[in-house]
Amino acid sequence: MFLHGTSRINNQGHLEVGGCDTVELAQKYGTPLYIVDEQLIRQRMREFVRAFEKTGLSFQVGYASKAFSTMAMCRIVDEEGLLLDVVSEGELYTALAADFPAERIYFHGNNKSPMEIELALDAGIRLFVADNFVELEMLQSLALEKGKKASVILRVSPGVEAHTHAYIQTGQEDSKFGFDLVSGQAKQAALLAHQASHLELEGFHCHIGSQIFETEAFQLAVEKMAGLSTECYRQYGIETRILNMGGGFGIRYEAADTPKPPEHYVQIIASAVTRAFAHFPRYPEIWIEPGRSIVGEAGTTLYTIGTVKEVPGVRKYVAVDGGMTDNLRPALYNAKYEAMLANRAKEEAGETVSIAGKCCESGDMLIWDIRLPEVRQGDLLAVSCTGAYNYSMANNYNRIPRPAVVFVQNGKADLVVERETLQDLISHDRIPSRLKKKSEQIHSIK
Numbered sequence: 001m002f003l004h005g006t007s008r009i010n011n012q013g014h015l016e017v018g019g020c021d022t023v024e025l026a027q028k029y030g031t032p033l034y035i036v037d038e039q040l041i042r043q044r045m046r047e048f049v050r051a052f053e054k055t056g057l058s059f060q061v062g063y064a065s066k067a068f069s070t071m072a073m074c075r076i077v078d079e080e081g082l083l084l085d086v087v088s089e090g091e092l093y094t095a096l097a098a099d100f101p102a103e104r105i106y107f108h109g110n111n112k113s114p115m116e117i118e119l120a121l122d123a124g125i126r127l128f129v130a131d132n133f134v135e136l137e138m139l140q141s142l143a144l145e146k147g148k149k150a151s152v153i154l155r156v157s158p159g160v161e162a163h164t165h166a167y168i169q170t171g172q173e174d175s176k177f178g179f180d181l182v183s184g185q186a187k188q189a190a191l192l193a194h195q196a197s198h199l200e201l202e203g204f205h206c207h208i209g210s211q212i213f214e215t216e217a218f219q220l221a222v223e224k225m226a227g228l229s230t231e232c233y234r235q236y237g238i239e240t241r242i243l244n245m246g247g248g249f250g251i252r253y254e255a256a257d258t259p260k261p262p263e264h265y266v267q268i269i270a271s272a273v274t275r276a277f278a279h280f281p282r283y284p285e286i287w288i289e290p291g292r293s294i295v296g297e298a299g300t301t302l303y304t305i306g307t308v309k310e311v312p313g314v315r316k317y318v319a320v321d322g323g324m325t326d327n328l329r330p331a332l333y334n335a336k337y338e339a340m341l342a343n344r345a346k347e348e349a350g351e352t353v354s355i356a357g358k359c360c361e362s363g364d365m366l367i368w369d370i371r372l373p374e375v376r377q378g379d380l381l382a383v384s385c386t387g388a389y390n391y392s393m394a395n396n397y398n399r400i401p402r403p404a405v406v407f408v409q410n411g412k413a414d415l416v417v418e419r420e421t422l423q424d425l426i427s428h429d430r431i432p433s434r435l436k437k438k439s440e441q442i443h444s445i446k
């Protein structure tokens, strides 16, 4: 397992993160436990910001809430001066409840409800990333109703789709997100937004995928967006003030992953913009909105090992006290993770095992074929790189309570999300009176 950020192995042979011994964290907070390296989060944010500062261009770095959204996280995003991208009423509410300034929040999503739009307009958010024609109509009419002007940038589907190690160019991009570029819909939407009385069109957005290592894809996407900007400028006099290039920068989950540092992606995007927008009176303000590359490597999940089962000559299954409820990614898209024994971190690997979750699904396997020291019931397993899309995708399958989250820094641990209780699990359940036990029915009639 890689030791990202402040992770290290201490003199007792225990994994330590943010100066905190993970064995002690397990004793104090229980397992499964999400441990988040606060310093590493801040470091990643600053790396993106510094890289842009070096370019001399105007920019904004946003953080994509969906990767990991809690009130404490919103405070860090605010302290570091980033914008915040939200995709739902819940993410917006979380940010506002954490006193995140509305004027640095912007709203994404392909199906914003009228209520969500009203909430955001009332809160006074920075802008909407409009996704489709229905939304443009809603934005115009709700802004009109409220006597406000809604700032928008348009989400464009640029016909560039990137995957971990490759990208493809598609003609007509078949995507549920955004206005299609090739068919001319993006241009049509731009004219509509430009002419709408209560909309302020400020620019364009695209997001070409996630966990991308292929930097050429970003260059190509910038060129396509510049093409759209040029047409909109020449034909309609629309100025692209903001160009948001999305997120998707890759991180290192396993040895085969070789991501570039944040600075590299920023340089690629910035120099592509400098070239492709050279003929405009001004460069657009460049926005990016990483999620995974800010929080992914900062997260470690700590589990207690329970049962161990050997199928002779086939495989040894080692079961932990969590699984697809706290980390859905292996089951959802075969994501790979690395792990170590947190309480015996210095010991040599002696066997190959597979890590199983505790849910009633054969697909609930966290890691296949990992080398570990000979494991015993009660050992602590640390899975690295779980900061992004783990807590935010956590669920209560099998009625398993969601784990606690602690932020660690400088030898101190702060609980930022409490572990769900059994009472929490049933707190929204209701038993209709006809199903109540007879004794209670009689009682309620009285």
Ligand SMILES: *Cc1c(COP(=O)(O)O)cnc(C)c1O
Pocket: 064, 066, 067, 108, 207, 209, 210, 211, 246, 247, 248, 249, 289, 290, 291, 292, 293, 388
């Ligand atoms: C998911 C998403 C992001 C963040 O992606 P990461 O891979 O976590 O960096 C940014 N923008 C949009 C529109 C997204 O859908």
